Amino acid sequence: MIYGKNVTMGNIVVDGTTRITETDENYICMTIDYWPFNECSTIPCLWDGNASALNLNLSLPTLTKAVQAFKTLRIRVGGSLQDKLIYDVGSFKGNCPQFVRNSTAMFHISEGCLSMERWDDLNQFFNKTGAIVxxxxxxxxxxQHTSGLRWEGEWNYTNAEAFIQYTIEKNYRINSWEFGNEMVGHNSIGVNITSAQYAKDLIKLREIIDRLYNNSQQKPLIAAPSAFFDASWYKDFVYGTGPGIVDILTHHIYNMGAGYDPKVIDNFLDPNYLSKESRDFQQLKNIVENNAPWYIDQLAMAALYNTKVYCRQTLVGGFYGILLPYILAPSPDYYGALLFHRLMGSGVLKVDNNVSFYLRTYAHCTKERSGVTMLFINLSNQTEFTIDIKNNTMNMGLPNKPSQREEYHLTPNNGLVRSSMVLLNGNLLKTTEDGDLPDLTPIYRDSNSSITVAxxxxxxxxxxxxxxxACK
Known part of the structure; x- marks a missing residue:
């Protein structure tokens, strides 16, 4: 025992011969949602503070610099209310109402509107920060609503078509258009349309994209179905749409439970609970191949199963914003995501870990550099780990010549796992008054020495x- 804690020693073996999967180079993504200022009927409400895409203060230095730090952060604009949003363009131009509470409407929110002036402002922000949208x-x-969650009828595509046309004329670069949010499948939210109708409408969207972007070198991709995963439904969906319609197969997970659930922290620290989601990742990987803390652990786990992009709900707003509410200062998850983005390359390597289930271990080719980057997550507050890395490539060990590795140790402030502040190598990470991020400076160790995971x-x-x- 050292300071009342156990110390466990062990070996981790990394297979550097082949990449087991690959992620997109820009793997990290954040969502900007639409929930209005007055969404909550109770106080406190973390959606308050103008966190919507319609009213978020895009000129705040903390927000701008937090996105710019990634250089190429993927941003998804959307969420539950995207299917209640009208675009103030074309035949729909005119009255442009904002979302307000309505007890009889879906999600208890009225229809809202995105003005083209606001769309211009958002794109100026995206261009300034280098975001991939x-x-x-x-x-x-x-x-039309028929009964229960069921909605029927043809999609009125004219508003979306006019909006896409406006976007093209303004030369705004969109990486992908997503079709609907959680409105299909066996676990849809608020609304449900049949898979046949959804597939038919996706084919229409494909026709619109191909026609409007006919002469463009930057044709966006189509993402769908943005639903909760159900193996049988996804299999039917992929088969029903056929090839050449959907470019990006997406699914949503809220496996940690509601952000306000007092038990959510227990889920974060339970390795068995964290691993449950791996079954869905594996099933979805099989469907695609046959037919076409913590948050950081989910990032790495998803990468193991050929997930190309992982989008966090949200960048700001709700109980799970990666920027803290109101002040928009970076949370501990933000710094973990930024380090992941900067260090973990697209090549995912196999790791053999027989040390402990509480020590989550992942390995990627290092991003834009030679070598390998390891990620360790210690879910235990009782056991510290001392780890030696073994290389099984041609029975090679680590280099005998003197060399150094970089280490970045993130620990909760004052040892409180719920803390909104985090230490890097013992130093508190805090932005300046101007919103400048602190330097994420590593410590250096001999490459052949053991790694301590507190x-x-x-x-x-x-x-x-x-x-x-595999990394060459």
Missing amino acids: TFGLNALLGR TWSIVFVVIPDFEAP
């Missing part, structure tokens, strides 16, 4: 001289 289209317009910590380790043929 996914925009969620309203896929409900034109349909209790309740996240550790990134960059090993530049790790011989991994």
Whole structure:
């Protein structure tokens, strides 16, 4: 025992011969949602503070610099209310109401409107920050509510078509158009349309995209169905749409439970609970191949199953904003995501970890550099780990010549796992009054020395001289 804590020693073996999967180079994504200022009927409400895409203060230095730090952060604009949003363009131009509470409407929110002036402002922000944009289209317009969650009828695509045309004329770059939000499948939210109708409408969207972007070198992709995963439904959906319609297969997970649930922290720290989602990732991977803390753990786990992009709900707003409410200062998850983005490359490597289930371990080719980057997440507050890395590539060990590795140790402030502040290598991370981010400076260790993973910590380790043929 050391300071009342256990110390467990062990070996982690990394297979650098082949990449088991690959992510997109820009793997990290954040959502900007639409929930209005007065969404909550009770106080306090973390959606308050103008966190909507319609009223978020895009000129705040903290917001701008937080996005710019990624250089190429993917931003998804959308969420539950995207299917109640009208675009103030074309035949729909005129009265442009804002979302307000309405006890008889779906989600208890009225229809809202995105003005083209606001769309211009958003795109100016995206251009300034280097964001890669996914925009969620309203896929409900034109349909009629019949009973229960069921909505029927043809999609009225004219508003979306006019909006896309405006976007093209303004030369705004959109990486992908998403079709609807959680409106299909067996676990849809608020509304449900049949898979046959949804597939038919996706084919129409494909025709619109192909026609409007006919002469463009930057034709956006189509993302769908943005639903909760159900293996049988997804299999039917992929088969029903056929090839060449959907470019990006998406699914939503809220496996940690509601953000306000007092038990959510227990889920974060339970390795068995965290691993449950791996079943869905594996099933979705199989469907695609056959037919076409913590948050950081979910990022790495998803990458193992050929997930190309992982989008966090949200950038700001709600109980799960990666920027803290009101002040928009970076949360601990933000710094973990930023380090993941900067250090973990697209090549995912196999790791053998027989040390402990509480020590989550992942390895990627290092981003834009040689070598391998390891990610360790210690879910235990009782056991510290001392780890030696082994390279099984041609029975090679780590280099015998003197070399150094980089280490980034993230630990909760004052040892409180619920803290909104985090330490990097023992130093508190805090932005300046002008919103400038602190330097994320590593410590250096001999590459052949053991790695210490403290209790309740996240550790990134960059090993530049790790011989991994898969990373060349």
